[in-house]
Amino acid sequence: MQILIRPGDELPIYRQIMSQITEALAVGRLQPGEKLPSHRELAEELVIAPLTVKKAYDELESLGFLETQRGRGTFVCSRLPKLKMADQREQIEAAARKLLSLAYMVGVDLGGVVEILRKAEDELLHGSHSAASRAAG
Amino acid sequence: MQILIRPGDELPIYRQIMSQITEALAVGRLQPGEKLPSHRELAEELVIAPLTVKKAYDELESLGFLETQRGRGTFVCSRLPKLKMADQREQIEAAARKLLSLAYMVGVDLGGVVEILRKAEDELLHGSHSAASRAAG
Amino acid sequence: MQILIRPGDELPIYRQIMSQITEALAVGRLQPGEKLPSHRELAEELVIAPLTVKKAYDELESLGFLETQRGRGTFVCSRLPKLKMADQREQIEAAARKLLSLAYMVGVDLGGVVEILRKAEDELLHGSHSAASRAAG
Amino acid sequence: MQILIRPGDELPIYRQIMSQITEALAVGRLQPGEKLPSHRELAEELVIAPLTVKKAYDELESLGFLETQRGRGTFVCSRLPKLKMADQREQIEAAARKLLSLAYMVGVDLGGVVEILRKAEDELLHGSHSAASRAAG
DNA sequence: GTGGTCTAGACCACC
DNA sequence: GTGGTCTAGACCACG
Structure with a gap:
């Protein structure tokens, strides 16, 4: 999950995470069904607040890119959504x-x-x- | 000046103004030395607060795209800046x-x-x- | 932060703030990375409008002296800019x-x-x- | 009267004129009693509005640096003022x-x-x- | 809590 | 007329 955060950037951190994940999806570096690190894990790795990663995951979930399975973790959706x-x-x-x-x-x-x-x-x-x-x- | 504002947009209003002006500059629809409408005038035309237009002008000035002359108005810089x-x-x-x-x-x-x-x-x-x-x- | 405002001065308030901050920077009273008081806090301390302090901070940011991180605060840049x-x-x-x-x-x-x-x-x-x-x- | 105007400068034009005249006085390039060009003349030379030059002259007069003699012109005061x-x-x-x-x-x-x-x-x-x-x- | 944006008003200085 | 500054409020987004 190579993600790079630029703290002072104009783009909010959670947006940076989102756009890098969707880029990876678009390009195939992340495959449907693949498991993502937990938001706490990723937060620790990126040295940011866990809530921030969670917000990125939540948004991506509500957009239909990710899905979380309680107790198992967060995964790339098997069928990626089509935008309107x-x-x-x-x-x-x-x-x-x-x-x-x-x-x-x-x-x-x-x-x-x-x-x-x-x-x-x-x-x-x-x-x-x-x-x-x-x-x- | 043909600028179009979308009030609820994710991009703040002053940013919408900025990007439409820089687009016009890039494409030549605005020429070096040309006078822009006063921020009050444009604000009235767009039905937004004058300070909002002024902020867009100010930012573009500090970026080197526009220059203002007290009492005379705001103009496109004669020498546009080169980014690094x-x-x-x-x-x-x-x-x-x-x-x-x-x-x-x-x-x-x-x-x-x-x-x-x-x-x-x-x-x-x-x-x-x-x-x-x-x-x- | 020890900033002193002279309300009626020829120099606008936000300029007074700017020059006192840059003086502090030049002399080392403010160190790279150091956190500044929030613009609201400083505004209250100086008994002026928050936007006035914010304008000073914004200008110093666009000049490369300060950097802001949303939700965290405003800081002295770690690498101060070199003028041409x-x-x-x-x-x-x-x-x-x-x-x-x-x-x-x-x-x-x-x-x-x-x-x-x-x-x-x-x-x-x-x-x-x-x-x-x-x-x- | 070598004066150089920078139209877009932060310092207002009439102030640029004032400070260049007082500099010349301080340094002796302008001597007590010496005659200055009329404000219209100087305005034409500098390609600016006559009122702007007049304002500079007026301010310098009220500060005691210049004196105007109706019908004769504007002159450097013979006894320069001491600031408080x-x-x-x-x-x-x-x-x-x-x-x-x-x-x-x-x-x-x-x-x-x-x-x-x-x-x-x-x-x-x-x-x-x-x-x-x-x-x- | 922080900063980011926007409003509606005011008064001033400049040309 | 122009831009320059300041106020007092509001609401939102971010961490």
Whole structure:
């Protein structure tokens, strides 16, 4: 469960945990049915308050990504949820706009962006070359 | 100025304003030296408190995008700031990772993502076909 | 925190707070990593509006002197920022010119100025012999 | 009347004018009895509003540095005023503290500060090697 | 408890 | 007219 926390970050800690878990899910580094560390365990590992990890787990559970089995632990759901179509489109478009704006501001064109995406894909799929940057999502 | 506010959004109002202004800058819809509406004016137009717009302007000023001249108004900086190379890379890579993760989760592959980017580019450059979604960035 | 506010001063209150904090930093009275009082607490102590203290903290944060952690508080950055060399020189030279001009106007020569500096140094390092004058910087 | 205006500066324009005139007075570049350009003239030269120059002149007049003779123009007073002792001390001490804090923050000690003062003195007395930096005071 | 955001009002300084 | 500062309140999110 390689998770990296940046305490002072703009993104709240529990959100950092959530987005890193969903990234791992999207990419297949976490498999359906797989068991996660207990929130206390993970909290100790990350040196943060247990409640904070629990909040991340709870949110992910209410979104349908995780499920907890009393006394056994927390697991990745076997059937991952599909977001509502409207939300999907909107979120992806927003992310696309943001990426484009950033690129434009540095003078990178669409071709360059695609190049960057290729590298990011490679990184996401085959391990974490730059662990530090993983907390940024 | 064509800014669209979504009151209940997760992103705070002043952030929505900031990101829409920086998007406009990146894309050239706002030109260096151009005068922005006064924060009071824009606040009235958006039906929000003047201080909220002012906060957005202030942040953009401290980031080097805008500059204010007492008694005259707020303007786009003539020389836009260059981010430090490290920050640039990290920000763009984070945005790329986020876009990819979202796409993966919906079963869209890199080709599909590029398609989405093309549409987003078109939207950013020429008018606002889906004005509502522009506030999400 | 020993901060002294002069309500009617030409320098705005939040600026008075900022300059007294940066002075404390320069001189070592505030150490890297140290926790500052919450903006509400300090506001109550100084008998001013909480937002006013917050503005001072916010500015110092965007300048890289302080960092805040949601729910935990505001802290002195562990690594204080280095100004760009050009800015450094210019700021120091401007301060030197101002000091000299003031001295000249009163008929104090360089020797006298050095004498004044010695006293100021002593004051900054060890207690606040003239607390009232400390708000002027 | 070499005056340099920095439009976006934190210091209001009329204050920039005032401080550059008083600096010139302190250093002797402007002599008692000397005639200043009319506020309209100077305004045109500096490309700013005449009212702004007038305000600077008015303030300096009410402080006793300048005097206007109806129909003849504005002149440096023959007997320059002495500030009140309390104000003097306070202003000079504040300037000293500010200079010291800046120096400390860059790792310059009292010896280095004296060195800087020597250079500044030389510059002030013998013409303006760096005209740009003169607007900072 | 902490900081983060927003409101509605006020008064001032500047140009 | 512009921006700059300050107040007194409110509600939310975070740890």
